[in-house]
Amino acid sequence: MSPIAIKTIQFFLSLSLLIVLHELGHFIPAKLFKTRVEKFYLFFDVKFSLFKKKIGETVYGIGWLPLGGYVKIAGMIDESMDTEAMKEEPKPWEFRSKPAWQRLIIMLGGVTVNFVLAVIIYIGMAYTYGEQYVPADSLKDGFLVTEKNIGDELGIKTGDLITAVDGKKVEKFGSLPLEIINGNTITIKRDGRTFDKEIPVDFIATLLEDEDRVRFLSYRTPFIIREVPEDSPNANIGLMEKDAVVAVNGKSVQYQDEIVPILEENKGQEVELTVNRDGRTIPLKALVSDEGKLGVFAGYNSFEEYAENGYFKIEKVKYSFLESIPAGIEKGVNTLGGYVKQMKKIFNPSTGAYKGVGGFAAIGGLFPDGWDWPAFWSATAFISIILAFMNILPIPALDGGHVMFLLYEMITGRKPSDKFLEYAQMTGFFLLIALLLFANGNDLYKWLFK
Template identity: 85%
Template sequence: MSPIAIKTIQFFLSLSLLIVLHELGHFIPAKLFKTRVEKFYLFFDVKFSLFKKKIGETVYGIGWLPLGGYVKIAGMIDESMDTEAMKEEPKPWEFRSKPAWQRLIIMLGGVTVNFILAVIIYIGMAYSYGEEYIPADSLKDGFLVTEKHIGDELGIQTGDLITAVDGEKVEKFSSLPLEIINGNTITIQRDGRTFDQEIPVDFIATLLEDEDKARFLSLRTPFVIRDVSEDSPNTDIGLQKNDAVIAINGNEVAYQDEVAPYLEQNKGGTIQLTVKRGDETFPVEAKVTEDGKLGVMLGLDTYEDYANMGYFKIERIKYSFLESIPAGIEKGVSTLSGYVKQMKKIFNPSTGAYKGVGGFAAIGGLFPNGWDWPAFWSATAFISIILAFMNILPIPALDGGHVMFLLYEMITGRKPSDKFLEYAQMTGFFLLIALLLFANGNDLYKWLFK
C-alpha cells in the first residue's frame, strides 16, 4: 500500500474517532438534561446521507462531506440554520428552554471531551511506551547548526548550547526547535559564557522559506567510518568499520563538522588522517575527491553507541499506571500551552507565521508513511488538542461562540434575540469557510510552488 494511502486511512480513522467523541460530548449532557437531539452525524449530510437510521427520537447518520460532524439539538440555532422551529413557542425539551448553566455545560461538552481524550491517550502512551529522550544539557560539545543562514538569523552557531527559552530550562533536545519557534528569548551557552539572545520577530517566516530545512539543529557526531564506497578513491588504504578520524594534517578533530573544512580545502588532493581503531592510533594518507569527499559512509549503528562513547546521554523513563496519570496530564497541558503560543504567533502578522497555516494536507502530514501505533496515537492526541482549542474560540458557529453568548446572558441577565443569533451564526459560518479556504489554499500553494 502506498504511503499516501496509509496516511489517508490514518487521517480519516483519527478524524472520525475525534468527531464522534466530540459530538458525544454534546449529546450526553443534552440527554442528561432531557434535551431532544434530532440528529447525530459523522460528517455533513448536505442534500443526502451515506447512511442514516432513526433510533428513538434521534437520526444517526454518516454524511458525505468530511468537514466535521454535528448534533442537531432541538430549539437551538446551529449549523443546520433551521430557524422554522424557532418561530414556535418554546417546548420543555428544547435547548432554549433549559437554564443557562445547563446550556453552557452542553456547549462545553465537546471541547472538554477532546481535551480529556488527548490526556487519556497521553496517559496510555506513557504507560505503554514510557519515554525516551536526549537531555539537552547532556550534549558534550553543543549542537550542530545544519543550516548556517538560519543559525545566523537566530544568532547561534555550531558548538552552542541553548539552555533555556523564555527563562524556562530546555529539558529535551528534540523539543528545542519547537520551543524556539514558540519563544521570544533564548539563553545561549558559548565558550564558557552564558547570554540571552532575542529571537527575531519574523524568525518563523525565515523557516517557512524552506520548510525542508526547518529542523536546523542536529546532534554533533564524530567522524566514524560505517563503510567505504565501492567507487571511493580510498578503498585500498585499510579503513574499516568503526574507525574514527581524530586528526587531519596534525590538527585534532572530534566531529564531522570539524572535518568538512579540511576536505573542502584539499579538493582533488591528499590529506593525512590520524585514525583511532580501538586502543590503536595510526596515520593514513587519503585522497580527497574533486567535490571534497573521502568516499566513505559515516555514523554508528544506534544512538546508544554514541551515548556509550559519551557524546550525549539517553534518558529512559518507565511509568507505572499511577505514575502515567500525572505524566499524561502534564503532557496534555504542555501541548495545549505550546499550541496557544503558536496561535499567538499566527495572529501576529509581523511574525509571518500565518504563511504556515495548513489545511487537511498539513494535518494528514502529521501521520507517518507506515502504520505506527505510537505515531498514530500521538498525532490523534495532538489533533484532539487542536480541535479543543479551535472550537472554544469565541467565533459564532463554533462552540466558543455559543459559550460567549451564554456567558453574556448569565452575566447580564439578557438573552440575545434569536434573530441576532441567526445573523451571528451566518457570520461565523462565512468566517470559517474563509479560514478553510485560506488554510487549504496554503497547502495547494506549497504543493504547486515549493
C-alpha cells in the same frame, strides 16, 4: 499500499473518532438534561446522506462531506440554520427552554471531551511505551547547526548550547526546535560564557521558506569509519571499521562538522589523515574527491552507540499506571500551552506565522507513511487538542461563540434575540469558510510551488 493511502486511512480514522466523541460530548449532557437531539451526524449531509437511521427521536447518520460533524439539538440556532422552528413557542424539551447553566454545560461538552481524550491518550502512551529522550545538557560539545543561514538568523552556531527558552530550562533536545518557535528569548552557552538573545519576530517565516529545514539542530557526531566501499578511492589505504579520524593535515579534529570544511579546501588533493585505532595513532594518506568527500560511510551503526561512547545520554523512563496519570496530564497541558503560543504568533502578522497555517493536507501530514500505532495515537491526541482549542474560540458558529453568548446572558440576565443569534451564526459561518479556504489554499500553494 502506498504511503499516501496509509496517511489517508489514518487521517479519516482519527478524524472520525474525534468527531464522534466530540459530538457525544454535546449529546450526552443534552440527553441528561432531557433536551431533544434530532440528529447525530458524522460528516455533513448536504442534500443527502451516505447512511441514516432513526432510533427513538434521533436520526443517526453519516454525511458525504468530511468537514466535521454535528448534533442538531431542538430549539437551538446551529449549522442547520433551521429558523422556522424558532418562530414557534418554546417547548420544554428544547435547548432554548433550559436554564443557562445547563445550556453552558451542553456547549462545553465537546471541547471538554476533546481535551480529556487527549490526556487519556497521553496517559495510555506513557504507560504503554514510556518515554525516551536525549537531555539537552548532555551534549558535551554543543549542538550541530545543520542550516547555517537559519543559525545566523537566530544567532547560534555549531558548538553552542541553548540552555533555556524564555528563562525556562530546556530539558529535552528533541523538543528544542518547537520551544524556539514558540519562544521569544533563548539563553546560549558559548565558550564558557552564557548570554541571552532575542528570537527574531519573523523567525517562523524564515523556517517556513523551506519546511524541510525546521529541524535545523542536530547532534555533533565523530568521524568514525563505519564502512569503506570497494569502489571508494580510499578502499586500499588501510582504513578499517571503527577507525576514528582525529586529525587532517596535522589539524586536530573530533567531529564531522570540523572535517567537512578541511576536505572542501582540499578537493581533488591528497591529505594526511591521523586515525585512532584501539588507542594507537596511525597516519594514512587519503584522496579527497572533487566533491570534497573521502568516499566512506562515517558514524556509529546505532543511536545507542553514541550514548555508550559518551557523546550524549539517552534517558529512558518507564511509568507505572499511577505514574502515567500525572505524566499524561502534564503532556496534555504542555501541548495545549504550546499550541496557544503558536496561535498567538499566527495572529501577529509581523511573525509571518500565518504562512504556515495548513488545512487537511497539513493535518494528514502529521501521520506517518507506514502504520505506526504510537505515531497514530500521538497525532490523534495532538489533533484533539487542536479541535478543543479551535472550537472554544469565541467565534459564532463554533462552540465558543455559543459559550460567549451564554456567559453574556448569565452575567447580564438578558438573552440575545433569536434574530441576533441568527445573524451571528451566519457571520461566524462565513468566517469559518474563509479560514478553511485560506488554510487549504496554503496547502495547495505549497504543493504547487515548494
